[in-house]
Amino acid sequence: MLGMVLVLTGCENVDLSVDDEASGSAAPGAGSGRAVSPLDNPDGTKPGLAPLTSDADRAEGRALIEKVATKGRGPKTGYDRDKFGYAWMDSAPGGIPFARNGCDTRNDLLKRDGEDVRFRSGSDCVVASMTLDDPYTGRTIDWTKSRATTVQIDHVMPLSYDWQMGASRWSKGKRQDIANDPLNLIPVDGPTNSSKGDSGPASWLPPNKKIRCSYAVRFAQVSLKYELPVTAADKEMMLGQCGG
Numbered sequence: 001m002l003g004m005v006l007v008l009t010g011c012e013n014v015d016l017s018v019d020d021e022a023s024g025s026a027a028p029g030a031g032s033g034r035a036v037s038p039l040d041n042p043d044g045t046k047p048g049l050a051p052l053t054s055d056a057d058r059a060e061g062r063a064l065i066e067k068v069a070t071k072g073r074g075p076k077t078g079y080d081r082d083k084f085g086y087a088w089m090d091s092a093p094g095g096i097p098f099a100r101n102g103c104d105t106r107n108d109l110l111k112r113d114g115e116d117v118r119f120r121s122g123s124d125c126v127v128a129s130m131t132l133d134d135p136y137t138g139r140t141i142d143w144t145k146s147r148a149t150t151v152q153i154d155h156v157m158p159l160s161y162d163w164q165m166g167a168s169r170w171s172k173g174k175r176q177d178i179a180n181d182p183l184n185l186i187p188v189d190g191p192t193n194s195s196k197g198d199s200g201p202a203s204w205l206p207p208n209k210k211i212r213c214s215y216a217v218r219f220a221q222v223s224l225k226y227e228l229p230v231t232a233a234d235k236e237m238m239l240g241q242c243g244g
Contacts, residue, residue, distance in 0.1 A: 034047040034048040034113065034115065034133060035047065035048035035049065035050040035133065035135070036048050036049075036050055037050045037052060037057065037214065038050075038052075038061075038214050038217045038218045038221060039052065039057060039060055039061065039064075039217065042183075042221065043097055043182070043183060044097065044181065044182035044183030044184070044185070044221075045097045045098070045112070045182055046112075047112050047113040048113060048133065048135060049135040049186060049211050049214045049215065049218060050211075050214060051210045051211050051213070051214055052213045052214050052217065052242065058213055058242045058243050059242075059243075061213055061214075061216065061217040061220075061242040062239055062242045062243065062244040064217060064220050064221070064224070065216060065217065065220045065235065065238045065239050065242065065244070066239070066244075067220070067224055068220050068223045068224060068229065068230055068235055068238070069223075069227075069229040069230075070229050070230060070231060070232045070234075070235050071165070071229040071231070072231065073161075073164045073165065073200075073231050074163075074164040074165065074166075074168070075164065076160060076163065076164055078163075078168060079159075079160050079163040079164070079168070081159065083163070083172065083175055084159050084162075084167075084172075084175040084176060084178070084179035085172065085175065085176035085179055085180070087106075088104040088105040088106040088107075088153075088180070089104070089105065089176065089180060090102065090103065090104050090105065091176075092105075092173075092176045092177045092179070092180040092181075093173040093176065093177065094173060094174065094176075094177035096177050096180060096181045096182070097181075097182050098180075098182055099180060102125065103125035104125075105153075105180045105182075105185070106153055107125050107126055107127050108182070109153050109182060109185050109186075109187050110127040110130060110151070110187055111127060112182065113132060113133075113186070113187045114127060114130030114131065114132055114143075114187070115130060115131040115132070115133065116129075116130060116131045117129075117130045118130065120145075126145075127145065128144065128145045129142075129143060129144045129145065130143050131143070132151055132187055134151075134187075134188050134189045134192075135186065135188065135206065135208060135211045135214075135215075136154075136186075136188040136189055136192045136193070136206040136207060136208055136211075137188075137189045137192055137206075137207055137208055138207075138208040138210065138211075139189065141189060149190045150189070150190050151187050151188070151189070151190055152187070152188060152189075152190040152193040152194070153185050153186070153187055153188075154185065154186050154187075154188045154193045154196065155179070155184055155185060156184050156185070156186060156215070156218050156219055156222055157178075157184055157219055157222040157223060157226075157228065158196070158197070158198040158199070158200075159175075159178070159179055159198070160198035161198050161199075161200055162175075162178055162226070162228055165228045165229055165230065166227075166228050166229070167226075167228065174226075177226075178222070178226050181222075181225075183218075183221060183222055183225060184222045186218075192206070192207065200219075200230060200231060200233075200234035200237075201215070201216060201219060201230075201234045201237045201238050201241070202231065202233035202234045202236070202237040205237070205241070212241040213241045213242040213243075215241070216237070216238035216239075216241040216242060217242070219234075219238060220238060
């Protein structure tokens with residue numbers, strides 16, 4: 001029998017599912033083509049968050065960040081995770097990738113970014129074990145579902161931050177979209193994600209300095225897609241990560 005508990009860590013959802021160890025087959029091609037540059041992954045369907053190392057790529061990243069609007073951070077009044085739909089729903093209405101495919105968002109992201117993915121016996125959805133190259137720490141994590149919280153799914157642009165920057169005025173459907181959009185979601189080391197809370201880039205950046213420009217670009221991609229501004233301090237920090 002599958003047991004399920006959801007814990008909220010800052011603005012992020014941690015799936016504490018307890019399940020059998022992997023006994024199904026490995027996913028075909030799992031782990032191929034990982035660590036894709038955010039510049040080559042505008043819809044978030046490809047895995048990883050590869051560093052931007054060339055001058056040309058970093059300049060392209062700065063140009064994208066420059067397009068992001070700024071405003072002051074609004075109040076958190078009224079924010080609740082449930083305002084963005086129940087955690088990892090598969091029914092986000094806005095046509096986002098992976099939605100309505102019969103597999104919940106968390107497992108979609110584990111499959112996208114995991115290597116040597118193995119499923120629960122009898123399932124082609126529920127990930128029971130995998131290896132994750134964690135972009136935030138640069139470490140490799142051998143993950144099993146019995147220790148679920150060692151990997152959490154980070155909302156790059158945190159949901160509470162979204163609320164304060166304008167999502168409080170959105171329809172619930174649009175909030176469900178940003179909460180489940182793979183562009184805004186990355187499986188990462190759990191404790192590192194917990195330390196982020198609902199911080200913007202001026203207050204928190206991944207410990208792995210190599211991917212900070214990529215992280216800033218991904219933050220900007222989400223901001224631009226959903227027409228959500230960031231604070232002036234966050235934009236300045238984002239530009240700085242790409243040499244601006």
